[in-house]
Amino acid sequence: MLQLLKIEIFKIFKKPRTYIAFAVIALIILLIQIALKFGGKEYVGLMMSGMGDSFEEIPTEIILNSYLVCFVILNLLLIHVPILVALVAGDAIAGEANMGTLRLIVSKPVSRIQLLLVKFIASVFYTMILLIWMAILALFLSILLFGVNWLGVPRELQFNVMESDDVLWRYALAFCFAAIGLICVAALAFMLSVFSDNSIGPIVITVCVIIVFTILTQMQIPFYDETIKPYLFTTHMLGWKGFFYVKAIDGVTEKGSIEDLSAILKSAVILIGYTIFFLGVATWYFKRKNILS
Amino acid sequence: MKKVITIIFSCFLFGQLLAQAPQELLNKIKAKLEKVNDYTAKGKLKTNVVFIKAPIASVKVYYKKPDKMKIVNENGISFIPKGSVNINLAKFLSASGNYEIVDAGKESATGLRILKLLPTDENSDIVLSTLYIDEQTELVKKAKNTTRDNGTYELELIYGKYTSYGLPDRVIFSFNTKEYKLPKGVTFDYDSGSKKTPGEDAKNKKGKVEITYSEYQINKGVDDSIFK
Numbered sequence: 001m002l003q004l005l006k007i008e009i010f011k012i013f014k015k016p017r018t019y020i021a022f023a024v025i026a027l028i029i030l031l032i033q034i035a036l037k038f039g040g041k042e043y044v045g046l047m048m049s050g051m052g053d054s055f056e057e058i059p060t061e062i063i064l065n066s067y068l069v070c071f072v073i074l075n076l077l078l079i080h081v082p083i084l085v086a087l088v089a090g091d092a093i094a095g096e097a098n099m100g101t102l103r104l105i106v107s108k109p110v111s112r113i114q115l116l117l118v119k120f121i122a123s124v125f126y127t128m129i130l131l132i133w134m135a136i137l138a139l140f141l142s143i144l145l146f147g148v149n150w151l152g153v154p155r156e157l158q159f160n161v162m163e164s165d166d167v168l169w170r171y172a173l174a175f176c177f178a179a180i181g182l183i184c185v186a187a188l189a190f191m192l193s194v195f196s197d198n199s200i201g202p203i204v205i206t207v208c209v210i211i212v213f214t215i216l217t218q219m220q221i222p223f224y225d226e227t228i229k230p231y232l233f234t235t236h237m238l239g240w241k242g243f244f245y246v247k248a249i250d251g252v253t254e255k256g257s258i259e260d261l262s263a264i265l266k267s268a269v270i271l272i273g274y275t276i277f278f279l280g281v282a283t284w285y286f287k288r289k290n291i292l293s
Numbered sequence: 294m295k296k297v298i299t300i301i302f303s304c305f306l307f308g309q310l311l312a313q314a315p316q317e318l319l320n321k322i323k324a325k326l327e328k329v330n331d332y333t334a335k336g337k338l339k340t341n342v343v344f345i346k347a348p349i350a351s352v353k354v355y356y357k358k359p360d361k362m363k364i365v366n367e368n369g370i371s372f373i374p375k376g377s378v379n380i381n382l383a384k385f386l387s388a389s390g391n392y393e394i395v396d397a398g399k400e401s402a403t404g405l406r407i408l409k410l411l412p413t414d415e416n417s418d419i420v421l422s423t424l425y426i427d428e429q430t431e432l433v434k435k436a437k438n439t440t441r442d443n444g445t446y447e448l449e450l451i452y453g454k455y456t457s458y459g460l461p462d463r464v465i466f467s468f469n470t471k472e473y474k475l476p477k478g479v480t481f482d483y484d485s486g487s488k489k490t491p492g493e494d495a496k497n498k499k500g501k502v503e504i505t506y507s508e509y510q511i512n513k514g515v516d517d518s519i520f521k
Binding site for chain 1: 339340341342343344345346347348349366369370371372373374375468469470471472473474475476477479480481482483484500501
């Protein structure tokens with residue numbers, strides 16, 4: 001099994017397209033960091049414009065630090081990274097079928113379930129490496145470029161501030177949560193990959209699903225808010241932000257607090273549920289699939 | 294009957310004699326404050342505004358006679374409300390400019406003397422200042438300023454070690470806040486599913502900022518460049 005996994009990981013990282021995602025992430029992060037380095041004060045000023053009526057001076061130069069930069073990057077990227085994950089996960093089975101090697105693989109003395117699991121774990125491994133790459137650039141490179149200070153998180157109706165020594169653990173948990181969300185997307189692309197003999201189809205369908213679901217998640221229409229939105233996995237993928245929403249007593253942030261941990265856990269359970277469902281469907285179909293290519 | 298009227302009249306006159314004249318009382322307070330030419334003070338700033346959740350921040354407060362005042366963020370993120378430069382009483386009084394004093398008697402609950410200051414300058418931003426004074430200690434315990442543009446703000450002053458200078462150990466500054474709202478398309482908020490959002494509490498639009506001073510350095514000189 002481990003040997004199989006090593007082979008699958010080798011196959012993923014042998015393909016040049018695998019590295020496109022790493023290059024794209026590095027490029028976007030660097031572009032955001034450069035933009036914030038030179039025009040960050042204006043950006044923070046815009047973000048804090050709602051407070052200008054009540055307060056004298058907004059400490060933009062303090063608010064603009066590595067922790068905020070990382071938050072901004074994650075805010076922008078975690079909506080689009082699923083598309084990059086789909087590039088690899090959607091190719092896992094359909095790519096083999098497309099190249100005509102799937103029949104050869106399943107003819108080996110390995111069960112189809114084992115083969116499917118190994119391919120999925122390899123996709124998960126790729127997703128994790130991508131996320132770690134993102135963490136290194138978004139958090140640690142930002143620390144080098146912008147320094148550390150308190151983190152201010154802008155929300156629709158409030159502004160949450162936490163002390164600098166109360167932030168890193170939140171990022172650690174946020175990245176873990178983001179991993180759950182991205183694995184869910186990988187499972188969706190993987191499931192679609194099982195149904196197809198061409199990798200373009202699963203990748204495009206996954207991207208379309210993410211785009212449509214994200215639009216529905218962000219739409220402010222009460223009808224969707226109560227009916228569809230709570231069930232979309234894209235709604236729950238934003239759960240990583242919950243680690244940066246704090247509790248307060250008389251306006252003072254409670255150190256180490258999370259505003260609604262149960263909601264985050266619920267979102268995590270829903271995402272894991274979706275992942276199991278997608279994998280279950282993939283396994284059920286793959287076991288019965290008539291492999292001709 | 295004549296005796297009763299005489300006694301009542303005498304009591305009233307005696308009471309009036311005991312109560313200090315408003316101008317005299319204000320002059321005594323001002324004289325106390327005049328002893329301070331400048332000061333630097335370290336403080337802890339606590340913000341209590343409905344749309345902000347923030348830890349207690351460290352600030353440094355600078356004052357120089359007659360009306361220079363600055364609050365500088367020392368550590369962390371702090372929000373200084375508009376009008377908060379008037380947390381210094383000397384500046385608060387000078388902000389009113391020239392004024393007419395109206396004696397409004399005493400506050401029934403606390404026994405504090407109430408003086409209302411009406412600025413004579415028609416263009417003054419301050420419409421009315423109300424001072425609540427402890428006559429025995431000659432200290433202003435509470436103050437209210439009604440402004441043209443920034444609503445009403447209140448000061449509550451708690452004294453300790455620096456009473457002789459009329460400087461408080463703790464100041465609570467209450468002010469009106471305006472609504473804070475960012476587009477959801479910008480923030481991409483995580484919706485936890487709970488119906489109640491903090492913004493719904495924004496009906497109570499009174500914010501508070503509390504500064505607890507840890508140490509004052511009085512009349513040691515403060516450079517003008519700090520206030521630029």
